[in-house]
Amino acid sequence: MPMDYFEYLRKDKMPHIWCPGCGHGTIVKSILRAIDKLQWKKDDVVVVSGIGCSSRTPGYLDFNTLHTTHGRALAFATGIKVANPKLHVVVVAGDGDSMAIGGNHFIHTCRRNLDITLVVYNNNIYGMTGGQASPTTFKGSRGTTAPYGAIEDPFDVCEMAKAAGASFVARALDLDAVAMDRVIVAAMENKGFSVVDAWSQCTTYFGRQNKWGSASDMMDRYKEMTYNVKAADKLAPEQKAGKFPVGVLHQVQRTEWCEQYDKLIDSLKARD
Amino acid sequence: MSEHAKRVRFLSGNEACSLGALAAGCRFFGGYPISPSSEIAEFLSGHLPKIGGKFIQMEDEIASIGAILGASLAGAKSMTATSGPGLSLMQENLGFGMMAEIPCVVVDVMRGGPSTGNPTGPSQSDVMALRWGTHGDHPVVVVCPASIKEVYYGTIDCFNYAEMMRTPVVLAMDEITAHMREKIEIPAPEELHIEYRKKPAFKPGESYFPYQPGPDLVPVMADYGQGIRYHVTGLNHDKTGFPTGNPEVMEEGNRRLLEKIERNKEKLIKYEEYKTSDADVLVVAYGSTARSAKRAVDDARERGVKAGLFRPVTLYPIPDKALEAAASKAKRVIVPEMNLGQYIMIVERVLGHNVKLSGVNLVNGEPIQPSKILSAIVGE
Numbered sequence: 086m087p088m089d090y091f092e093y094l095r096k097d098k099m100p101h102i103w104c105p106g107c108g109h110g111t112i113v114k115s116i117l118r119a120i121d122k123l124q125w126k127k128d129d130v131v132v133v134s135g136i137g138c139s140s141r142t143p144g145y146l147d148f149n150t151l152h153t154t155h156g157r158a159l160a161f162a163t164g165i166k167v168a169n170p171k172l173h174v175v176v177v178a179g180d181g182d183s184m185a186i187g188g189n190h191f192i193h194t195c196r197r198n199l200d201i202t203l204v205v206y207n208n209n210i211y212g213m214t215g216g217q218a219s220p221t222t223f224k225g226s227r228g229t230t231a232p233y234g235a236i237e238d239p240f241d242v243c244e245m246a247k248a249a250g251a252s253f254v255a256r257a258l259d260l261d262a263v264a265m266d267r268v269i270v271a272a273m274e275n276k277g278f279s280v281v282d283a284w285s286q287c288t289t290y291f292g293r294q295n296k297w298g299s300a301s302d303m304m305d306r307y308k309e310m311t312y313n314v315k316a317a318d319k320l321a322p323e324q325k326a327g328k329f330p331v332g333v334l335h336q337v338q339r340t341e342w343c344e345q346y347d348k349l350i351d352s353l354k355a356r357d
Numbered sequence: 358m359s360e361h362a363k364r365v366r367f368l369s370g371n372e373a374c375s376l377g378a379l380a381a382g383c384r385f386f387g388g389y390p391i392s393p394s395s396e397i398a399e400f401l402s403g404h405l406p407k408i409g410g411k412f413i414q415m416e417d418e419i420a421s422i423g424a425i426l427g428a429s430l431a432g433a434k435s436m437t438a439t440s441g442p443g444l445s446l447m448q449e450n451l452g453f454g455m456m457a458e459i460p461c462v463v464v465d466v467m468r469g470g471p472s473t474g475n476p477t478g479p480s481q482s483d484v485m486a487l488r489w490g491t492h493g494d495h496p497v498v499v500v501c502p503a504s505i506k507e508v509y510y511g512t513i514d515c516f517n518y519a520e521m522m523r524t525p526v527v528l529a530m531d532e533i534t535a536h537m538r539e540k541i542e543i544p545a546p547e548e549l550h551i552e553y554r555k556k557p558a559f560k561p562g563e564s565y566f567p568y569q570p571g572p573d574l575v576p577v578m579a580d581y582g583q584g585i586r587y588h589v590t591g592l593n594h595d596k597t598g599f600p601t602g603n604p605e606v607m608e609e610g611n612r613r614l615l616e617k618i619e620r621n622k623e624k625l626i627k628y629e630e631y632k633t634s635d636a637d638v639l640v641v642a643y644g645s646t647a648r649s650a651k652r653a654v655d656d657a658r659e660r661g662v663k664a665g666l667f668r669p670v671t672l673y674p675i676p677d678k679a680l681e682a683a684a685s686k687a688k689r690v691i692v693p694e695m696n697l698g699q700y701i702m703i704v705e706r707v708l709g710h711n712v713k714l715s716g717v718n719l720v721n722g723e724p725i726q727p728s729k730i731l732s733a734i735v736g737e
Contacts, residue, residue: 098599127586128582128583128584128585128586129582131431131581131582133427143588144588144590144599144600147586148586149430149581149582149586149587150586150587150588150589151427151430151581151588151589151590152588152589152590152591152592153423153426153450153453153591154423154449154450154453154591157419157420157423157450159420160415160419160420160421160422160423160424160427161423161424161426161427161430162427163387163413163415163420163423163424163427164385164387164423164424164425164426164427164428164429164430164431164435165427165428165430165431165581166427167385167387167411167413167424167428168384168385168411168427168428168429168431168432168433168435169431169432169433169580169581169582171582172431172581172582189416189417189420190416190419190420190423192416193415193416193420346406346411349406350406350407350409353406353407
């Protein structure tokens with residue numbers, strides 16, 4: 086039976102705030118399909134966000150939902166997961182939210198390896214506040230605070246996550262919803278901290294300022310800027326230079342935080 | 358060893374606070390090391406896992422308060438402990454806790470400021486930061502103990518107030534109270550009064566409004582995972598918890614946050630009066646400074662000056678009626694504090710300009726000596 090999205094949406098909160106052409110809705114649907122596929126009970130799912138366009142997601146979803154302060158979603162999510170490890174905790178954040186103001190929480194949540202899935206809606210811009218440059222704005226790309234083009238190098242969300250110790254790291258593009266579904270399901274199945282760098286075009290602010298054209302034009306760009314990690318071996322170095330791999334980029338077995346903590350509790354009991 | 362002897366302990370304030378938290382039912386601590394509060398994190402990192410509670414060292418103070426708010430939403434009584442610089446970092450999320458009405462306890466062991474200031478010296482310089490630190494109009498409950506026994510019971514009070522009012526509550530100690538040691542008899546659990554947040558009964562199909570005020574203006578609170586799915590935000594929201602831009606609803610919501618404390622303040626206010634009934638000179642002091650003040654009052658009486666002490670244990674909500682009554686015969690009021698005049702502004706507001714008001718202030722990392730307060734009382 087095909088899934089009914091309205092089973093998971095708060096219908097009365099529609100219409101959503103996202104602009105026509107925005108990729109965020111595609112990511113939300115992918116998250117919902119993943120939750121549906123995994124048959125998670127709605128009562129057991131918590132969706133946490135910070136501030137920004139992406140962070141409006143929880144309000145539309147019929148789960149336990151929490152819209153926190155800018156950059157701090159992972160800190161709140163950590164408290165929820167640690168206090169009640171039975172809950173499935175999903176965090177949604179933008180590139181500014183997770184890489185700039187929330188950067189410290191990002192790297193330490195990766196290090197702790199709590200069983201939380203983070204989906205970064207990465208549109209390389211601060212959309213909610215009107216198109217300012219973000220930590221993932223490409224060098225040379227414009228934002229309202231980078232009118233001559235960004236002079237700084239951006240963060241690579243996946244490289245950051247890998248370096249900081251996330252046990253599952255993937256990149257997915259909104260233009261390929263099937264691949265995104267696979268990646269998000271795998272991220273949620275991973276017993277540990279999972280990061281999905283989900284690309285989503287912002288036509289209103291990034292697209293217009295950088296003359297990248299319509300949503301579909303922007304998606305074409307994304308396609309040109311990326312390659313499938315599975316094909317990486319077959320590609321010559323020059324074919325990959327300056328491009329971003331897409332797919333599951335990193336997965337390792339590491340003890341999950343709550344499991345480690347439970348072992349500690351048990352060992353203290355044994356000592357008594 | 359007799360039962361009594363077993364329960365008598367010689368504790369520091371930070372230890373008494375930790376034990377009080379455990380007795381109050383604290384089962385989650387998220388914190389970041391900072392002098393002079395670190396012993397609380399250290400103590401609880403050893404004790405919480407032994408009773409199945411959770412301890413997590415966070416990456417900074419912003420994360421610490423985020424984590425305890427998250428844990429509270431998941432149903433755990435939670436706490437963090439910090440000092441001035443950490444308190445500054447926590448202010449935004451403290452406001453989130455007040456706005457979203459999430460109970461939790463923040464311990465602030467006051468050290469000298471501003472900035473890094475005097476990490477290991479005593480101070481009472483956070484008194485206004487605790488009242489007005491986070492932006493916007495907001496409800497504040499702050500308990501300020503002056504003895505080890507009061508730290509223990511004050512911590513339990515903080516948890517009780519947080520659960521009763523659905524709001525973050527601060528235990529404000531100064532470094533002296535946190536680090537001095539005194540004898541305390543630890544009560545049996547059944548001797549304690551412990552409050553728990555009101556939870557909605559689970560009835561499928563029935564609507565739950567997470568911000569529908571009860572008769573005491575406090576809404577009942579469901580745990581995440583309890584079976585009632587709802588939304589929490591720091592945006593202005595209506596009774597359903599969802600954002601609103603409706604001017605009437607916003608006005609009502611913002612006012613209710615303050616009104617819920619105002620209406621219940623008699624349940625939250627504690628104070629001590631010492632020789633105030635005939636006092637010509639009233640000293641208003643809190644925390645460890647009140648101990649010096651008490652000695653100064655006795656010394657002044659020996660010299661024939663009718664002095665008295667009013668000691669707010671609850672700094673906020675302000676014990677205004679009691680303070681007014683205590684000062685009713687006073688010709689002069691003296692407010693000693695280890696800052697450059699913070700709570701004196703509150704006292705001035707309560708007592709008006711009809712009384713001669715002066716401060717005794719010290720910000721050099723030393724406690725205020727009784728002799729200094731005595732000089733102010735006898736007018737030397």
